[in-house]
Amino acid sequence: MKNVIIVDYGMGNIKSLYNSLKFLGYNPVFYSEEKNINSNIYILPGVGAFNQAMKLIEEKKISNNLKNFVKNKNNLLLGICLGMQLFFEESSENLETTGLGMIKGKVKKLSDNKNHILPNVGWFETSIKNDQAFGYLKKFDKQKFYYVHSYIAEPIDKKNQVASSLYNGNNFCAMTVKNSNIIGTQFHPEKSSEIGLEFLDMLIKNSIN
Amino acid sequence: MRTIARIDIKNQDVIKGINLEGLRKIGNPENIVKEYYLNGIDEILIIDSVASLYGRNNLFDLIKNITKEIFVPITLGGGIRSLKDIENALNSGADKVAINSKALEDPDFLSKAVSSFGESTILVNIEAKKISEERWEPYKFCGREKTNLNLIDWINTIQDKGCGEILLTSIDKEGTETGFDIDLITNVHEIIKKPLIVSGGCGNLNHIQEVKKRFKDVSVAVASVLHYKILKISEIKKLFL
Amino acid sequence: MSKNFSMFGLPEDVIFCSKCVMSNQRPKSVVEFKNSSNQKSGLTIDANSSICDACNYNETKKKIDWEKRESELIELLDKYRKTNGYDCLVPGSGGKDSAYTAHILKYKYGMNPLTVTWAPHSYTDIGWKNFDNWIKVGGLDNILFTPNGRVHSLLTKLAFKNLLHPFQPFIMGQKIIGPLIASKFNIPLIFYGENQAEYGNAVEENSNPKMDTKFFSQKNNSEIILGGEKLSSIIKNYDFNLNDFEPYIPPPLDDLNSKKIEQRFLGYYLKWDPQECYYYAAKNTGFRPNTERTEGSYSKYSSIDDKIDTFHYYLTFIKFGLGRASYDAAQEIRNEKITREEGVSLIKKYDNEFPKKYFTHFLEYIEMNEGDFSSTVDKFRSPHLWRKKNKEWKLLHQVY
Numbered sequence: 049m050k051n052v053i054i055v056d057y058g059m060g061n062i063k064s065l066y067n068s069l070k071f072l073g074y075n076p077v078f079y080s081e082e083k084n085i086n087s088n089i090y091i092l093p094g095v096g097a098f099n100q101a102m103k104l105i106e107e108k109k110i111s112n113n114l115k116n117f118v119k120n121k122n123n124l125l126l127g128i129c130l131g132m133q134l135f136f137e138e139s140s141e142n143l144e145t146t147g148l149g150m151i152k153g154k155v156k157k158l159s160d161n162k163n164h165i166l167p168n169v170g171w172f173e174t175s176i177k178n179d180q181a182f183g184y185l186k187k188f189d190k191q192k193f194y195y196v197h198s199y200i201a202e203p204i205d206k207k208n209q210v211a212s213s214l215y216n217g218n219n220f221c222a223m224t225v226k227n228s229n230i231i232g233t234q235f236h237p238e239k240s241s242e243i244g245l246e247f248l249d250m251l252i253k254n255s256i257n
Numbered sequence: 258m259r260t261i262a263r264i265d266i267k268n269q270d271v272i273k274g275i276n277l278e279g280l281r282k283i284g285n286p287e288n289i290v291k292e293y294y295l296n297g298i299d300e301i302l303i304i305d306s307v308a309s310l311y312g313r314n315n316l317f318d319l320i321k322n323i324t325k326e327i328f329v330p331i332t333l334g335g336g337i338r339s340l341k342d343i344e345n346a347l348n349s350g351a352d353k354v355a356i357n358s359k360a361l362e363d364p365d366f367l368s369k370a371v372s373s374f375g376e377s378t379i380l381v382n383i384e385a386k387k388i389s390e391e392r393w394e395p396y397k398f399c400g401r402e403k404t405n406l407n408l409i410d411w412i413n414t415i416q417d418k419g420c421g422e423i424l425l426t427s428i429d430k431e432g433t434e435t436g437f438d439i440d441l442i443t444n445v446h447e448i449i450k451k452p453l454i455v456s457g458g459c460g461n462l463n464h465i466q467e468v469k470k471r472f473k474d475v476s477v478a479v480a481s482v483l484h485y486k487i488l489k490i491s492e493i494k495k496l497f498l
Numbered sequence: 499m500s501k502n503f504s505m506f507g508l509p510e511d512v513i514f515c516s517k518c519v520m521s522n523q524r525p526k527s528v529v530e531f532k533n534s535s536n537q538k539s540g541l542t543i544d545a546n547s548s549i550c551d552a553c554n555y556n557e558t559k560k561k562i563d564w565e566k567r568e569s570e571l572i573e574l575l576d577k578y579r580k581t582n583g584y585d586c587l588v589p590g591s592g593g594k595d596s597a598y599t600a601h602i603l604k605y606k607y608g609m610n611p612l613t614v615t616w617a618p619h620s621y622t623d624i625g626w627k628n629f630d631n632w633i634k635v636g637g638l639d640n641i642l643f644t645p646n647g648r649v650h651s652l653l654t655k656l657a658f659k660n661l662l663h664p665f666q667p668f669i670m671g672q673k674i675i676g677p678l679i680a681s682k683f684n685i686p687l688i689f690y691g692e693n694q695a696e697y698g699n700a701v702e703e704n705s706n707p708k709m710d711t712k713f714f715s716q717k718n719n720s721e722i723i724l725g726g727e728k729l730s731s732i733i734k735n736y737d738f739n740l741n742d743f744e745p746y747i748p749p750p751l752d753d754l755n756s757k758k759i760e761q762r763f764l765g766y767y768l769k770w771d772p773q774e775c776y777y778y779a780a781k782n783t784g785f786r787p788n789t790e791r792t793e794g795s796y797s798k799y800s801s802i803d804d805k806i807d808t809f810h811y812y813l814t815f816i817k818f819g820l821g822r823a824s825y826d827a828a829q830e831i832r833n834e835k836i837t838r839e840e841g842v843s844l845i846k847k848y849d850n851e852f853p854k855k856y857f858t859h860f861l862e863y864i865e866m867n868e869g870d871f872s873s874t875v876d877k878f879r880s881p882h883l884w885r886k887k888n889k890e891w892k893l894l895h896q897v898y
Contacts, residue, residue: 059375061347061350061352063324063347063348063349063350064324064328064350064352067324067325067326067328067350068328070325071325071326071328095375095377095378096374096375096376096377096378097375162450165449165450165451165452165453165474166450166451167376167377167421167422167451167452169259169377169421169422169452170258170259170299170452170476171259171299194299194329194330196330196377196421197377198376198377236330238328239328239329239330239352240328240329241294241297241328241329242328244328245328268837275776275777275780275781275787276780276786276787276798278776278787278797278798278799279773279776279777279780279799280773280830280835280836281773281774281777307840310796310843310844310847311840311843312843386789396790398791400790400798401790401791401796401798402790402791403789403790429786432780433780
């Protein structure tokens, strides 16, 4: 049974993630609890504000561990929702905060238009780029996944954007990839029912060979 | 536009009332939640209908169990009165909590909840009763106690204090299967800045279509049509393809 | 007066049923127009099992062959059904019980009922709306009988002063109007909803589908007592004459017998669940529950059409230590909607709640000021139930 480490720094529905991984047959373990477990899969969840998350991550001295972890190309770091946004350089949420800086780009509010409803909540169609590297994700193109967010990440290099979704007619980054082992989804695969679970499973299986 | 199953629970049973009154038993909560999940429901809203009345929260075990096998967002409401209650709810596996009576008694609680747990975790549950033409009042304790507030003022307050979503239930229409309260939704829709879920009164597909036609971005929560097997979840979802 | 003296003839030792929340102080129904001394007998609680008659009956209810009872009903109805004219009478207010009774008799069993309503003292808005819907949405013919306001309020005042029972004129008229109208229209079959015996009158009464004639007929006018006073005295002391009391005088038994008029309980033939009556009425007769919970209880669907009604229950709390929440909870416990523990919790929360909403209205209705109201109420606090401590009245026996 494959170990998966959930980085529980204090924000995010780690229970859902735990349950979905267990359901898929993995052995999910919390980072805070099991320092001796080895795994080449880390998942960084997140629900809430960027600045608060970074504060907690710094306090718990997790950043360097994560940065070292991804140096090894056989390790997979998967970020979900806010977790994905933390990979980027900075965010303007509440106050300008520096992120983990693993991917070039910034995190900003989905819209400044007062007439637009935020957070963006619901099941939205997600377009997956036609990319050889992610051929196994093709079947998920145009499928609906569950989103709940007010901020989005904007990777500077388009190569880092692998999927997108729409908000009031505008595209935003739904999935990001860097160096093939840093992957993030804006949507919540662990909350996207069977299709989400399948996605999560395939992502993990195909990324750690 | 989401289709959400609203599941009211008393002790060990799913119940369904009319106008938020009555405790008619529908069935076992775990079985019902699982059934709706397998049939493709977008989200599940679980309300402990007597938590406030008896001053207790006892659905955490249910949430723990269902979240082992159900992977759509789950909101838990009913008797959420402290930050500890929210923490317990989230620790048992809920993604969001719905707050009603406590917010009415202490609106600042919403700000505290949002800053502790994140905006998207906090949903405000409003039970609205029509008191005169074009005027509605939010009620406390599952439609049992007046607040003498004006609904519009209340919505402005909660949007100001902070919340992720608003669930608006029409007490007058709830359980009657005669359609959503279009007047109520119309009144509220103009000032709403958060994702809105409307609940109360759905009896057939036309009712849902009417909401979809008139209001952009509004989600629906339904109960009677699912509990009494009047509609299939697939039929409802087809409307939004 | 001994410390433990029981004012109304109820047992001095207060015992609560171990299954529901009722106590042995719950009074059995009396013949109201013979009620002069307020003496009552209470709900029987078995000494060994601590279970009350109502709960015991509830158990037997589960074993009744309801299919057989329904065929008895159909057989009975087949005998009375008319294609031309009213074949039965349903007295009621359009509340959940009468709404269910009248509607199901007409639309499921094909009868042609005439409904008759003995007006509440003062209609609440929701009460009037439900009554109106009963007729117009439910689809029934109705005669609304409103008694002379001056007489009615006088009787209410006397009943309050003499018996602490302001609801008496309503209860009396409610039992009489059915046979009164039935007699005038020659309708021999009258249907009530449930038998009060379900709540703790003599258990044997439950095996009888008919109401005892003593509740709605009499042999001798001169014996009639209203509001705790002899009818003859009332006529002498106030500016009324015998004519003014027409609706309070039960029809002579001979008259009813010659027309073969009898009152039956639908609850004998169909398994009664008051909450299910609510659902039925909500679906079929446009019944809506109260806008907020009724004072003295947690419930919204029971007894909501009369502004005086909350005082009826507040005063049962004074006289017997049992308020509205106790009554509502006992019923819901027996029908397995709530547990006893929950019932106790609700009683703790609501039973002693003072009905503020219509207090001013009530005082005006009975022409009393607040001071006289309180002193009258205090006169009826039986020593075996109440003690005054530091200027506050304390109920000595609670279910919790």
